[in-house]
Amino acid sequence: MEASLQAALDALSDPIRRCIVRELAVAPDWALPCGTFKELPVAKSTLSHHFTVLRNVGLLEQRDEGARRLNRLRREEFDARFPGLLALVLSEP
């Protein structure tokens, strides 16, 4: 999963994706299905794309449970690869 810095910056330069990351950060691992985020002002297909980008860059992990796709933020892994970057996103007001 060695994402490049380019990929990480591209992933996090989208405000909706940073919003998803911040919401995941305050929930327990695997607590939030993708459906939780449907109040975000984007189409369902766009939201699905955002999750794919975040997963591809190593920021989150997903698993299916019945009809729900659950998410876990890969905090330690991402922080080891890009020290400080996640903290910046989480400290954003």
Added chain:
Amino acid sequence: MEASLQAALDALSDPIRRCIVRELAVAPDWALPCGTFKELPVAKSTLSHHFTVLRNVGLLEQRDEGARRLNRLRREEFDARFPGLLALVLSEP
């Protein structure tokens, strides 16, 4: 100069701008005029735009000396505002 995280990520998500930052980081303050960077594969006007973006986000400071525009990387200031972000850029191969 309180740049937003959005502005900082936008500024650094461009590979040419990260290249400029890395070159400035290995030179003494005020050592490099903008003209130094003309080997980068972009038009002069584009290069000038890149410098403006970096200046606006608080990453560099410029001063004119005759016909040359000299640059200084605002390391400490940027690092205080966005801890770890500049280090990520400088550690990129």
